[in-house]
Amino acid sequence: MMISTRGRYALRVLIDLAEHAQDGYVPMKDVAQRQGISLKYLERIIPVLTKHGIVDGVQGKGGGYRLLKAPEEIGIGDVLRLTEGDLAPVACLECGAKPCEREFECRTYPLWVDFYRVITDFFDSRTLADIIRIDPADNYSI
Numbered sequence: 001m002m003i004s005t006r007g008r009y010a011l012r013v014l015i016d017l018a019e020h021a022q023d024g025y026v027p028m029k030d031v032a033q034r035q036g037i038s039l040k041y042l043e044r045i046i047p048v049l050t051k052h053g054i055v056d057g058v059q060g061k062g063g064g065y066r067l068l069k070a071p072e073e074i075g076i077g078d079v080l081r082l083t084e085g086d087l088a089p090v091a092c093l094e095c096g097a098k099p100c101e102r103e104f105e106c107r108t109y110p111l112w113v114d115f116y117r118v119i120t121d122f123f124d125s126r127t128l129a130d131i132i133r134i135d136p137a138d139n140y141s142i
Helices: 004-019 029-037 039-051 074-085 109-124 128-132
Strands: 055-058 066-067
Touching: 004 029, 004 039, 004 066, 004 074, 004 128, 029 039, 029 066, 029 109, 039 055, 055 109, 074 109
Parallel strands: none
Antiparallel strands: 055 066
């Protein structure tokens, strides 16, 4: 399972909106500029966040977007499921997948179930507030 740019950029947009909440409605062009992301690409992500009640938008002068929920109420797992779809590592575990005919004889099935649980537990135990608290100076590359 790999998180795409869509999921990563959605999180960056939400972080930016949270960090600029005092500005009221934040123009998406400002977010795009600060984050170094194409405005056209953000315009494809923001409707998903709006539709699901995470952000609110106003058009026109003084318009833009703002968070509708506190960062503590925005689950990372929820955002990733909205932007990525199911977080299942294999097709047989995806939501709505028909049961695998090899499930009971598949030696790797328990491995994938455990891995899926780890992924879900990890992302579902974190909120936008947790990410905001991370000091970017503590990030390093290996």
